[in-house]
Amino acid sequence: MGNLRKLSGFGIMALVALAGCRQDMHDQPRFKPLAKSDFYADLRSAREPVEGTVARGQLHEDAYFYTGKVGNNPGDAMPFPVTEEVLARGQERYNIFCAPCHSRVGDGKGTVPVRGFPRQPPSYHIERLRQAPLGYFFDVMTNGFGIMSDYASQIPARDRWCIVAYIKALQLSQDATIADVPEGQTVPSAALRFELPGSGATLPVPVPAPAAAEESK
Numbered sequence: 001m002g003n004l005r006k007l008s009g010f011g012i013m014a015l016v017a018l019a020g021c022r023q024d025m026h027d028q029p030r031f032k033p034l035a036k037s038d039f040y041a042d043l044r045s046a047r048e049p050v051e052g053t054v055a056r057g058q059l060h061e062d063a064y065f066y067t068g069k070v071g072n073n074p075g076d077a078m079p080f081p082v083t084e085e086v087l088a089r090g091q092e093r094y095n096i097f098c099a100p101c102h103s104r105v106g107d108g109k110g111t112v113p114v115r116g117f118p119r120q121p122p123s124y125h126i127e128r129l130r131q132a133p134l135g136y137f138f139d140v141m142t143n144g145f146g147i148m149s150d151y152a153s154q155i156p157a158r159d160r161w162c163i164v165a166y167i168k169a170l171q172l173s174q175d176a177t178i179a180d181v182p183e184g185q186t187v188p189s190a191a192l193r194f195e196l197p198g199s200g201a202t203l204p205v206p207v208p209a210p211a212a213a214e215e216s217k
C-alpha cells in the first residue's frame with residue numbers, strides 16, 4: 001500500500017514536470033522567413049532547395065516557350081503552329097489586356113494614355129517595332145518594359161504567344177497595300193493573307209473594323 005502511494009506521488013510529480021515542457025503547435029521550433037541562423041555556416045536559415053528540385057507547375061522544360069529567347073536574344077519564331085483559332089484567341093486577349101493602352105489598331109492611342117497615363121506607348125507600326133522579332137513582344141509581356149508592368153501572372157504563356165501572333169497580324173494589316181489583297185477581293189471585308197514565321201499555312205489577317213478602332217480612342 002505504502003509503495004503504491006509513493007508510486008502515484010511520483011506519477012503526479014512526473015505529470016507536473018511534463019506539463020512544464022508542454023509544446024503547442026503555435027509554439028514549435030521553426031525559423032521565421034529569412035531569419036538568421038547560427039547553425040549554418042552562411043548564417044542563413046533559408047536553404048537552397050536540393051539540386052534538381054522542381055516545384056509543382058514550374059517544370060518549364062521548353063525554355064523558348066517560356067522566355068521567347070534563344071540564349072540572350074529574342075527569337076523570331078512561334079513555338080507552336082499559328083492557326084485561325086490562335087489568332088482569334090490573340091485578338092480577344094489583346095483587346096482585353098493591351099488595347100486599353102495600345103488601342104485596338106496598336107497605334108498607342110488607347111483610352112488610358114489619352115486620359116493621362118504618364119506615358120503614351122509607341123505605335124506598333126514604327127519601323128523599330130515592325131522589325132522586332134516575335135520573341136521580343138513575348139519578352140515585353142513577360143517582364144514588362146519601362147513604365148509598363150509585366151503580364152506574366154495575368155496572361156498564361158500560351159495566350160501571350162497568341163497575342164504575339166495577333167500583334168504581328170496587326171502590323172501586317174496596318175502596313176498592307178492594295179497589292180497585298182488577293183485578286184477579286186475587297187478590303188476590309190476580305191481578309192489579307194500572310195504567313196507567320198513558324199506556321200506553314202497562310203492565314204487571314206483579322207483586320208480590326210474601323211468602328212472598333214474608333215471606339216478604343
Ligand code: HEC
Pocket residue numbers: 094097098099100101102112117119120121122137140141145146147148151163
Ligand atoms: C496600362 C497601359 C498599358 C497596357 C495595358 C499595356 N501596355 Fe504596353 N506599353 C505601355 C507603355 C506606357 C509603354 C511605353 C513604356 C516606356 O517606354 O516606358 C508600352 C510599351 C510596349 C511595347 C514597346 C516596347 C518598346 O520596345 O518600345 C510593347 C511591345 C508593348 N508595350 C506590348 C504590350 C502588350 C502586348 C500588352 C498587352 C498584354 C501591353 N503592352 C499592355 C502601356 C501599356
